[in-house]
Amino acid sequence: MTDTHVIRVLVVDDDKAMRVSLLDLLDAAGFEAESLPRADQVADKLIDFAPDVIVSDVRMPGMSGLDLLASMSDQNAPPLVLISAHGDIPTAVKAMQDGAYSFVEKPYEPRRLLTILRHAADQYRLRLGTERLKARLAELSGLDxxxxxxxxxxxxxxxxxxxxxxxxxxxxxxxxxxxxxxxxxxxxxxxxxxxxxxxxxxxxxxxxxxxxxxxxxxxxxxxxxxxxxxxxxxxxxxxxxxxxxxxxxxxxxxxxxxxxxxxxxxxxxxxxxxxxxxxxxxxxxxxxxxxxxxxxxxxxxxxxxxxxSLRDRRDDVAFLFTHFVAQYAQIYEVTPPEMTPEDIAALLAHDWPGNVRELRNVAERRVLAARRGLGSVTQALRADHAFDDVPNTLREAVASFERELISKAIKAHEGRMDAVAEALGIGRRTLNEKIVKLGLNKDEIL
Structure with missing residues (x-):
């Protein structure tokens, strides 16, 4: 799903002619851009303008571009692209090590600069989206x-x-x-x-x-x-x-x-x-x-x-997937795999005919693959996804899988059976029937 949000760029350069040149280029490319002559004015502008990426000269009176980079320690700060006629390899390496997104020398090549800015803005939005997902998960209560x-x-x-x-x-x-x-x-x-x-x-x-x-x-x-x-x-x-x-x-x-x-x-x-x-x-x-x-x-x-249906609320897809991955990671005792831009793109491109139940299953397959250091959302979406180390017959494989999954869910939720049923995506009655059929003993598991 393509984001139609216009990319916002903040230009910081003490050279007025350079500011005007960059603003004209960005405007012609469909960006929304504003400029500042001094780096010490950036902090206030971040609040008013909320840029997706900053382009800054390196050498300026007072606060330099490298000083500006050092001041932007907040993990939610937009990426910084440094540009200078005085750039050299040591400066570029130091800037990248300190967290700069990229380093461009003057005179810049317009098409390359625009490509760098688009990629920087895309990654910034994905990072903000992940942080928002984590914040929303942390504030859930009750029916939520x-x-x-x-x-x-x-x-x-x-x-x-x-x-x-x-x-x-x-x-x-x-x-x-x-x-x-x-x-x-x-x-x-x-x-x-x-x-x-x-x-x-x-x-x-x-x-x-x-x-x-x-x-x-x-x-x-x-x-x-x-x-x-x-x-x-x-x-x-x-x-x-x-x-x-x-x-x-x-x-x-x-x-x-x-x-x-x-x-x-x-x-x-x-x-x-x-x-x-x-x-x-x-x-x-x-x-x-x-x-x-x-x-x-x-x-x-x-x-x-x-x-x-899930396809009618696509804005919830990544959020739900993150929640289910965290649940299954706890059950299978693994670290939740990080979501990549490719993972998010795959989630949003899928039509989800099986709705939330299908999404939950995909999250479980992703976590199972992560146990072996493998996998991606694209692979987990494949219905024929195979697992290693399963018993010889289908009946044995299903029983072994269900026994392990239910046991770990009971442990993870400390025997609270309603929570276990919810985490597994089944009804309480179905859970009770499976426990009896599989010969599981809750007291022994705990």
Whole structure:
């Protein structure tokens, strides 16, 4: 993504003719430029003009160009390009060692000077962007830690979650796969009056007419069905658009009547729960095509929240990636790899069809490669990225990988399982199932 911000250049030279010449060149090249005759005036100008790069003569009365370089110790100071008719190799070497971006002799070659200034400005903006990312990560709190991002859509989403969390009204979440619909549903539950109750997730794509009553409603004298298990808390109906039509009718009765009758039970059992549903397709189109019941849609969408896709908030991409890399670096006990200009360019050029979930996976692959001193974002974006030292069979490889990842996440988050699930990008229930399946013992890990 190309930055359309006009490059700002500050020219510092005691020679008026040289200042005018440089200003004319910069103006003709589309730069925004201002000039000063003395280096000791630069500090005030940095505040008023905020240049992306400074061009300064070396030899000037009072404060020289080398003195100006020495005074700019702040890591957020713009790069300095020194220019002088008296330049020699020792001066140039000393200037570069002291932090000058480049050194140009008079008479300068205009095209070369402009190229140097463009490159200096680009690197300066990337450096400032990285510092801003770090500052934003440091100030995160509350909902910001779950729903990262500062785009208008994400700010509005967080406000909407806070506004509707206290309500019991049925709520429908709309968003593409990987945007974090379950995280939003859990946040609504955790922030609402039912936070102490259960949060039950049902994947509607797996429901069938034959097993609905037994698994969802329950059997008298047997274990409670999943819907009954949500009483007192929140029932999250994920992928409700994929629910078979006959099952939709069964769900409609449950939601409408707020009661269930377990198989073999003589009377119905009242339900006290909030229903939150989610789909990755347009429910209106599904109704129009006859794939979804209009009356069920009316029951579940008293409130609707739209979760933006990652490509619609590209300004958050680098920030999110930095956050996930830091998380996985902690889990895998490695130093987070530094982001290069090429890495940022690759992140911004990608379309992110898998949204935040895909971004999280790319960050993990980047950290795994960094464990071996290898890798880049471009390589991590490749779906066929291979890892060394894996077991012989796919089943063994997956189990070994999950066992190591979950164990390190439990250690990193000191056994706080909600935080572990969030860091791994899975639901709490899924995490519990994997822990049992893999034979992990939290106490032994800690």
């Amino acid at each position: 830690r779950v729903f990262l991002g500062r785009t208008d859509d994400m700010v509005m989403l967080r406000e909407d979650i806070l506004n509707v969390s206290a309500s019991d009204a049925p709520l429908l979440l709309l968003g593409e796969t990987g945007t974090g619909k379950e995280l939003v549903a859990r946040a609504l539950h955790d922030l609402g009056p039912r936070a102490d109750g259960p949060f039950v997730v049902i994947n509607c794509a797996t429901l069938s007419v034959d097993t609905f009553e037994r698994d969802m409603i329950g059997v008298k004298g047997g274990p409670a069905g999943q819907i009954a298990a949500a009483s007192g808390g929140t029932l999250f109906l994920d992928e409700i658009g994929a629910c078979p039509m006959q099952v939709q009718a069964m769900l409609l009765r449950v939601i409408d009547q707020r009661e269930i009758t377990p198989l073999g039970a003589p009377s119905p059992v009242a339900l006290d729960l909030r229903v939150v549903s989610a789909t990755n397709e347009s429910p209106d189109e599904a109704v129009a095509e006859g794939r979804f019941r209009r009356d069920l849609l009316f029951r579940i969408n008293a409130v609707t929240l739209n979760i933006p």
